[in-house]
Amino acid sequence: SQQGEEDPQALSIQEGENATMNCSYKTSINNLQWYRQNSGRGLVHLILIRSNEREKHSGRLRVTLDTSKKSSSLLITASRAADTASYFCATPPRGGSNYKLTFGKGTLLTVNP
């Protein structure tokens, strides 16, 4: 069963602009993770935010978490063409099996040079 849903499904921006992707989920969580997938490749873990955190930064990435709204956002600042990829949120539901990390369908980000 799908836990997270990313929005929008696709996003196209110009190099240098900021990109914001959102993730909504259904049940209480331990943490929320964001992954990147380049076309035809495996996923790469970007950042993890725990349920007791509200904001986290890693380089040009900023993640926020609002547990009251069951939502998270990923902001990529000063985007580059190399940021073109699909971005997925993933959650291990609180109280469920800690081994069943579930993924959304992803946001396809295109950064035009």
Added chain:
Amino acid sequence: DGGITQSPKYLFRKEGQNVTLSCEQNLNHDAMYWYRQDPGQGLRLIYYSQIVNDFQKGDIAEGYSVSREKKESFPLTVTSAQKNPTAFYLCASSIAQGPLYGYTFGSGTRLTVV
């Protein structure tokens, strides 16, 4: 360098055949996972293993089988019972409490039925 190796990168299966996808990791991770990805879709969990000689079904295990005889290896067999096997298959691994920290993924195997 530590990582996960999936092979082959591309695989073609004839109707009625079983095929095995390889996944090897040298990260000393306890847990390993198999996901299936269809175009425009998220990842769906097929099987996962927390320790050697133990594995559990995920959300879409029908038509698939796995083994975990070694910590480093978690091969996936797509059997003839899997009616729609054409997909991108991803293997991942993690420490024992993986979902609390994150997964490391292989580069995937693209399986096509011919």
